[in-house]
Amino acid sequence: MLLFAPIDFINQLLLKFFSAGTINYVIWPFIQVGLVVTIVAGWVAYATYLERKISAFMQARLGPMRVGPWGLLQPIADGIKLLTKEDFIPEKADRWIFFFAPYIAVAAAFITFAVIPFGPDWAVITDINIGLLFVLAVSSVGVLALILAGWSSNSKYSLLGALRSSAQMISYEVAMGLSLVGALMFARTLSLSGVVSAQQDDSVWFFVYQPLGFLIFLVSGIAENNRAPFDLPEAESELVAGFHTEYSGFRWSLFFMAEYAAMVIVSAVAVTVYLGGWYFPFVYRYTEANGYHNLYVIVSLIVFVSKLLAILYLYFWLRWTLPRFRYDQLMDIGWKWLIPSALINIVISALAIFVVQALNGWHGIKSIDALSPGLNLTPIGKAVMIVMGLAGLGLTGLLLARINWRSRDFNLKSQRRNIRLVNVPRGKPAVAPVAGEG
Amino acid sequence: MPLVKIPKPKFLVKLRRFFMADLLQGLRLTLKYNIGAITDKDAVAGKGIYTEQYPKVRPDVAPRFHGAPRLNMDPETHDTLCIACNLCAIACPEDCIDVLAMDVEIIVAGKPRKKKVLDEFIFDTSRCMFCALCQEACPTSCLELTQDFELATYSRAGFVWNREMLEQGRETVKYTR
Numbered sequence: 001m002l003l004f005a006p007i008d009f010i011n012q013l014l015l016k017f018f019s020a021g022t023i024n025y026v027i028w029p030f031i032q033v034g035l036v037v038t039i040v041a042g043w044v045a046y047a048t049y050l051e052r053k054i055s056a057f058m059q060a061r062l063g064p065m066r067v068g069p070w071g072l073l074q075p076i077a078d079g080i081k082l083l084t085k086e087d088f089i090p091e092k093a094d095r096w097i098f099f100f101a102p103y104i105a106v107a108a109a110f111i112t113f114a115v116i117p118f119g120p121d122w123a124v125i126t127d128i129n130i131g132l133l134f135v136l137a138v139s140s141v142g143v144l145a146l147i148l149a150g151w152s153s154n155s156k157y158s159l160l161g162a163l164r165s166s167a168q169m170i171s172y173e174v175a176m177g178l179s180l181v182g183a184l185m186f187a188r189t190l191s192l193s194g195v196v197s198a199q200q201d202d203s204v205w206f207f208v209y210q211p212l213g214f215l216i217f218l219v220s221g222i223a224e225n226n227r228a229p230f231d232l233p234e235a236e237s238e239l240v241a242g243f244h245t246e247y248s249g250f251r252w253s254l255f256f257m258a259e260y261a262a263m264v265i266v267s268a269v270a271v272t273v274y275l276g277g278w279y280f281p282f283v284y285r286y287t288e289a290n291g292y293h294n295l296y297v298i299v300s301l302i303v304f305v306s307k308l309l310a311i312l313y314l315y316f317w318l319r320w321t322l323p324r325f326r327y328d329q330l331m332d333i334g335w336k337w338l339i340p341s342a343l344i345n346i347v348i349s350a351l352a353i354f355v356v357q358a359l360n361g362w363h364g365i366k367s368i369d370a371l372s373p374g375l376n377l378t379p380i381g382k383a384v385m386i387v388m389g390l391a392g393l394g395l396t397g398l399l400l401a402r403i404n405w406r407s408r409d410f411n412l413k414s415q416r417r418n419i420r421l422v423n424v425p426r427g428k429p430a431v432a433p434v435a436g437e438g
Numbered sequence: 439m440p441l442v443k444i445p446k447p448k449f450l451v452k453l454r455r456f457f458m459a460d461l462l463q464g465l466r467l468t469l470k471y472n473i474g475a476i477t478d479k480d481a482v483a484g485k486g487i488y489t490e491q492y493p494k495v496r497p498d499v500a501p502r503f504h505g506a507p508r509l510n511m512d513p514e515t516h517d518t519l520c521i522a523c524n525l526c527a528i529a530c531p532e533d534c535i536d537v538l539a540m541d542v543e544i545i546v547a548g549k550p551r552k553k554k555v556l557d558e559f560i561f562d563t564s565r566c567m568f569c570a571l572c573q574e575a576c577p578t579s580c581l582e583l584t585q586d587f588e589l590a591t592y593s594r595a596g597f598v599w600n601r602e603m604l605e606q607g608r609e610t611v612k613y614t615r
Binding site: 054056057058059060061062065317318322397398401 | 461467
């Protein structure tokens with residue numbers, strides 16, 4: 001392959017100066033990390049462009065058109081503007097925390113890219129066996145940055161925004177983590193590359209087995225990133241700009257960067273766990289099996305990126321379709337719908353696996369191929385899984401709709417009237433004040 | 439006693455809520471607009487993108503649009519068509535036209551006669567409401583409201599057009615980018 005000759009050439013050149021261990025564990029990772037950080041930073045810049053364009057198209061507008069052809073240089077103009085803007089720190093702000101909060105946000109967002117499998121072989125920076133835990137743990141550090149930013153700004157809007165976002169992110173983190181458990185039962189590993197190879201061995205994407213889990217993960221992922229319709233922390237009409245009200249210039253752009261990078265991470269995890277990651281049918285057969293190893297990696301990368309872009313388009317799509325939720329509705333969805341359904345999903349997945357294992361060998365039915373890395377099923381087993389998954393989705397929806405029916409008509413005013421004591425005249429407090437007080 | 443009465447949802451409404459039909463409908467609508475904008479096909483009616491890129495692409499105004507006034511000239515001799523009859527000034531409901539005429543001595547059939555010709559024509563576009571009654575009144579179709587719509591100036595005095603401006607047109611900076 002002529003295209004990949006430079007890579008081999010660089011490898012040969014490096015071998016003259018360093019040992020093979022140094023090259024494999026120090027130099028190549030550095031190159032990978034540099035590439036990923038550069039690409040993600042570029043993505044963040046162009047995601048703003050993409051978002052503005054898509055929102056414009058959805059509203060029959062044109063979007064940015066004046067800077068460069070089709071406004072393609074707009075992100076660069078924005079970047080220059082942000083960098084040359086005054087970096088203002090309020091007088092009463094807690095200077096050091098105010099100074100460091102954006103860096104924590106960006107670091108938390110970017111560190112997670114270390115474990116995302118962008119493709120097979122050299123397209124993954126590191127494959128640690130607790131990959132998914134690592135992603136969940138590090139991405140929740142982002143909440144800390146928001147709280148610090150909101151607190152140190154010493155402004156009521158910032159503080160309220162930070163409180164809202166931290167409450168929201170913590171409550172949706174639960175549903176997000178629980179929804180992944182079902183998929184992990186099929187993958188039988190926490191390593192993200194392992195999850196992808198489990199789907200490759202099974203030649204099925206896990207969202208087929210786990211429709212409920214996939215839906216929960218998508219919704220809670222959007223809420224986790226504070227994106228519309230869950231962008232309560234940045235509700236312009238109420239909180240100005242939420243936790244970054246007092247930020248300007250470069251530090252503000254860092255928060256923006258963290259938000260878009262976090263979006264990529266959640267979509268990457270969704271793609272890896274539920275949409276098969278870099279696995280696509282027939283790619284292996286026509287490339288790797290014929291000896292074109294690097295082509296295999298490149299095609300897999302393209303597959304991964306296109307799946308990622310599809311999920312990211314969903315983000316933009318939902319953002320420009322749905323209005324913002326009220327705060328009580330947000331908590332309602334999180335605690336009354338997503339967390340119970342995530343728990344039900346775990347039970348149903350376990351039940352499905354139990355059924356498939358029990359079926360195996362009963363009346364000569366064979367449902368499990370092998371248990372080696374993941375759970376390899378025969379067509380019968382797959383059919384059972386899919387039926388169970390869809391049935392679980394419907395049953396959970398019905399059950400929760402039955403339980404939560406009243407909460408749809410939630411009306412604070414009527415509740416307050418009901419709480420009021422019957423014979424107390426209007427205008428008097430419902431509970432009589434304690435004598436001698438005040 | 440609830441302050442707001444909420445009607446009990448019917449079964450069909452419940453079904454729509456359960457399958458989130460409204461959400462899907464909304465998503466379909468935005469997707470339709472998005473695809474329409476990319477392919478420049480009609481999403482609901484008309485064209486895909488409604489934005490005009492004004493200085494770059496100049497809009498087509500409607501045929502009945504009335505804009506900047508103009509005094510037409512004879513295409514061959516380049517003399518003004520105006521006969522200083524003052525009908526336009528009389529027709530104007532806003533009183534924004536002043537026709538200043540002067541007498542010129544000419545010889546008709548060997549005898550000296552006086553002829554009334556146009557000296558100066560003042561048109562105050564700041565008071566004009568573009569009703570085009572002056573255009574209707576003009577017997578020689580000299581005064582005409584054209585389709586030119588860029589009438590903004592930097593000063594109040596700039597709105598008052600004299601004969602030269604009316605005949606030659608006002609100089610404006612044309613932005614093309």
